[in-house]
Amino acid sequence: MSQENATIRKQAAETEPAAAAEAKPNLEDPKVVLSLLEADQVVAAKTHTRFGRRKISAGARLLLWGLRVYVLVMLVIVLISVIRALHGGQ
Amino acid sequence: MSRPKDNRPTSAYQPAQPTTEPAVASSIARELVGQLTHEDRDRARDRWRVARARWKRRGWKSFGGLRLLWLLVGPGVLVFLGENDAPSMLSYSADGARYGVGFFIPFVVLTFAMGFIVQEMTVRLGAVTHRGHAELIFDRFGKFWGFFSMADLVLGNFLTLVAEFIGVRAGLSFFGVRPGIAVGGALLLVLAVITTGRYWTWERITMGLAIFNGLFIPAALLAHPDWPAVGHALLTWTPLPGGNRSEIVLLILSTIGATVTPWMLFFQQSAVVDKGMQPRDIKAGRVDTLLGTVLATTFAIAAILATVPLFHHGINASDFAYAQFAQALVPWLGHVGAALFALGMFEAGIVAAIAISTSSAYAFGEVFGTAHSLNRPFREAWPFYLILLGSACAAAALVLIPHAPLEFIVLIVNVIAVLAMPPALVFLLMLVNDRDLMGEHCNDFWMNLAGVTVTVLLVCAGLGFAVATVFPRLLGG
Numbered sequence: 001m002s003q004e005n006a007t008i009r010k011q012a013a014e015t016e017p018a019a020a021a022e023a024k025p026n027l028e029d030p031k032v033v034l035s036l037l038e039a040d041q042v043v044a045a046k047t048h049t050r051f052g053r054r055k056i057s058a059g060a061r062l063l064l065w066g067l068r069v070y071v072l073v074m075l076v077i078v079l080i081s082v083i084r085a086l087h088g089g090q
Numbered sequence: 091m092s093r094p095k096d097n098r099p100t101s102a103y104q105p106a107q108p109t110t111e112p113a114v115a116s117s118i119a120r121e122l123v124g125q126l127t128h129e130d131r132d133r134a135r136d137r138w139r140v141a142r143a144r145w146k147r148r149g150w151k152s153f154g155g156l157r158l159l160w161l162l163v164g165p166g167v168l169v170f171l172g173e174n175d176a177p178s179m180l181s182y183s184a185d186g187a188r189y190g191v192g193f194f195i196p197f198v199v200l201t202f203a204m205g206f207i208v209q210e211m212t213v214r215l216g217a218v219t220h221r222g223h224a225e226l227i228f229d230r231f232g233k234f235w236g237f238f239s240m241a242d243l244v245l246g247n248f249l250t251l252v253a254e255f256i257g258v259r260a261g262l263s264f265f266g267v268r269p270g271i272a273v274g275g276a277l278l279l280v281l282a283v284i285t286t287g288r289y290w291t292w293e294r295i296t297m298g299l300a301i302f303n304g305l306f307i308p309a310a311l312l313a314h315p316d317w318p319a320v321g322h323a324l325l326t327w328t329p330l331p332g333g334n335r336s337e338i339v340l341l342i343l344s345t346i347g348a349t350v351t352p353w354m355l356f357f358q359q360s361a362v363v364d365k366g367m368q369p370r371d372i373k374a375g376r377v378d379t380l381l382g383t384v385l386a387t388t389f390a391i392a393a394i395l396a397t398v399p400l401f402h403h404g405i406n407a408s409d410f411a412y413a414q415f416a417q418a419l420v421p422w423l424g425h426v427g428a429a430l431f432a433l434g435m436f437e438a439g440i441v442a443a444i445a446i447s448t449s450s451a452y453a454f455g456e457v458f459g460t461a462h463s464l465n466r467p468f469r470e471a472w473p474f475y476l477i478l479l480g481s482a483c484a485a486a487a488l489v490l491i492p493h494a495p496l497e498f499i500v501l502i503v504n505v506i507a508v509l510a511m512p513p514a515l516v517f518l519l520m521l522v523n524d525r526d527l528m529g530e531h532c533n534d535f536w537m538n539l540a541g542v543t544v545t546v547l548l549v550c551a552g553l554g555f556a557v558a559t560v561f562p563r564l565l566g567g
Contacts, residue, residue, distance in 0.1 A: 017112065020141035027131050027138075030123040031114055036137040037130065038368055039109050039116035041220045044125035047459075049106035051219075051229045051527060060520065067513040068238060074509040074552055081340070081559045082501050 108218050108527060110369055132465035133366040136161075136290055140371070162374035163381060164293045165216075165361035168445055169209060169354050170202075170382030171300035171389075175250070175442030176257020176435055177503045178348030179306070179393050183415050185345060186394035189331040190401035191319045194345065195391055196327045201349035202387040204544045206379060208515060211522045211541065212355050213375035214531045216362030223359040225456035227517050230524065239517060240457060242510040246503075247353050247450045251485035253503045254439040254446065256496050259489055261436030264416045264429065273486045276440050280482050283444055284475060289364045289464040300441045303389045305434035309419075310392035312427035313399050320395070339558040340505070343551055347504030348390070350548070352514040353449045360452035364463050369531060396423065396431055443482055451478035509552050515545040 017035040019025040025032050039045060056064070113122060143158040185194035212223065219226060224243070228236035255273055262272035283295050322328070331338045358379075367375055397415060399422035416432035423431065448464070454477045455462020461471035468475050488494055519541050522533050533541065557564060 016141045016145045019138050020145035025138050027134055030126050033126055033130055033134040034114035034119055034122060035112055036134040036141065037113045037366070038220070039111045039113045039118070040106060041133070041366065041368070042113050042122050043127050043129055044122050045113065045118060046106075046220065049104045051106045051221075051226070053232055054230045054524060054526070056231065063516060064235060064513065067516060070549070070552070071242065071509055071513060074556060075506070077556045077559050078502050078505055078509065082498055085501060086498060
């Protein structure tokens, strides 16, 4: 059943909107605009919806913290490197 | 001037669900009818052009295919030609001038391949979720990690923007243009491009400017490259650079930073969303990204080849800034070749200034929930345009301050980009593997392997730089 739904969805996605056949579509008509955009592509639809937080596993959290520390330590090293370079210390 | 409506609900909101269903067939279609914006209409116009090209393609396959490609290219070409910016071209020039034809030519190809791998993921994320990178990080990981990520982006973007205006100033100084006029003119150009109020027009004008990155090709040809040596270097990665190893590590890091940086992730995803790309456009998005990669790689190699005569004639280029390269090249490329090189530096600075300031403005709008589209007129999205222009003006002003530490900024800008990249890549990989967001467009095993390899390589490059800095004698530098 779910495979059948997926096929139907795929076929729908591959069908061009009716406006594609028109040489000059009337974009003042909201229905034409909505036929050309996906449901979650309209600004108003996006403003009322959010994906929400995902769970971050302990391993992922550790990785993110590790990389944060890495960036901070590296920034200090960049500073040392630049001070040396500017004073011709290399 | 009224404050644009805050688009981001603070408490109650519906869970978002990526869908390919046309809005007209959705359950909320009736509510949406009365809430359409200028942005929606402009985006619908762009989508109609794409739908029309696909519809016509049935009868005129090859022509329709080219038309479709023309409509869908943009973000990928812009992000890569934008990243061939002033500090990047300076870095490539330093590679050629210090080490000639050898290791750095295939190395540049490798770094651009890494760039393609990560940028392709942003195309999928943008086309499937219709949300920018900053917005997704805030939504999925929360404010704490979101602000960390933004701090990296803001710092990197501002320093890079300053370096772009230094490039603009230096490039035009070759022609005797005064710094104030060069920088002021560049700012006017940034302003002119955004006043169109249309993403499509902005994209085409910026692409038109970006193609002048190709000026490095005639400059390279005037240097009469040794093509068999170029072929040999590409195949064997030799000769390897010799001499001060700490300096080599710094140049390697700087060359990587010339190709993969956090602003590129944020920019391309936001541009894909603003362009209105949909999941069915992902293939075209890949072609666009590949086209950008190939063009940028070619122009980067041209910059290396253009400065190789300095290596052969033993000119010490270790302290060269932008314009000094062009001046030093006059005896070997002639005045025309050197002028092309200087113009290329100017172009590299101006296109990147446009792209990076836009990337900052997109991220600001996504995080604070204000309108963030080049399809919006100024009155509807003035914070977006003010951030865009404000960041460009602040960077330009800094370049004109006497005794400002410009040399310091040029030295660190690419290095900081590489160091800030691994956390950005981890967020990218987590988002692109998020099945709730991406569905069937999630990364497969090989994409993850490539992404993780790039991340590990960048961390190793950073650690190599740290060792070379803290223990210079360990590397024999």
